[in-house]
Amino acid sequence: MKKIALTSLLAVVAASAAHASINVIDGNPLYMPTKGHFYSETSLSSHTKNVDEWTLGETFGYGITDRLAVSVNTSMSEAYWFKGIKGYQSEDAVPGQTAGTPYAGNGNSWNELGADITWRVINDHAWKLDVMGGFEMGAVPLNMRAISHGEVASLGAVWGDHRPFLDKDDTFYTWTAGVRGGYVNNDWTLSAHANFMYLNTEAFNWGDEEPFGANHLLNLGVAGHWTMSDTWSAYAGADYYKVLDHYNEEANKGYWDLTLGLNMNIDTTKYVGVYLTKTMAREADGELDVDDANGYGFGVKFGIDF
Secondary structure, eight states: OHHHHHHHHHHHHHHHHTGGGSSSOSSOTTOOOOTTOEEEEEEEEEETTEEEEEEEEEEEEEESSSSEEEEEEEEEEEEOTTTTOTTBOOTTSSTTOOTTSBOTTOSOEEEEEEEEEEEEEEEOSSEEEEEEEEEEEEOOOHHHHHHHHSSOOOOOOSEESSOOTTOTTTOEEEEEEEEEEEEEOSSEEEEEEEEEEEEESSTTOOOOOSTTTEEEEEEEEEEEEEEOSSSEEEEEEEEEEEEOOOTTGGGOOOEEEEEEEEEEEEETTEEEEEEEEEEEEEOTTSOEESSOTTOEEEEEEEEEEO
């Protein structure tokens, strides 16, 4: 009888310990594929100021070992699908624009193409620490351009949006080095990260210090993940971005990206989530602009580990 009771107790403890791993990929900020496993996270997003603009994003990765993983990421955008302009103005489609001329910001656009590598330095049961590096070519973040120069200029892109493939005047190249770490238990995860990014109009130009020829960007962030049940989990994250260059210092106050999400596990290797995002730019007087022109972002995400 004692043996049966002990076996039952161990089964209950094992089941409780396995609660957090009911799904190997569930939107956890410290997720990393194991050796020989691929993963994919696909997102579709828009924003409240213009629901005719949509972005389809994809991150695809592979676990080389349990501690080393690589991934590629890209996104494509389309706007005004249902207004019939396909990148060019039609009469009265958008106030203030001339019919038949290109309209900046709509049409098809391949936004960026990047690759990352992650090495898990510490892979304890609860504590994790990653060192990361990446390279990306494509558009300059809208908020970075606005904050560092006091105005919103046209965005770069890999291809499309009325620009040739990897146009030398619009395409930016970004090198990233960073660390990420945190604590994981059966019910929740808390993580923090720090990234240093170097952006330039040429991939291997390290000395061009002219404004908007070279930019140095610091990103600091925290994220939390709460496993509410075997089916549901919640996510919250905050990222701060600051241009480190000293030109136009009055407008260079940084900005925040905030994210809230709710995920549903489909099974042990798949999940779907809905997300709400908000960017808050710090104005020249130091005040946070919580009602900027971008409104609120929203979207859905699908993830799978296989």
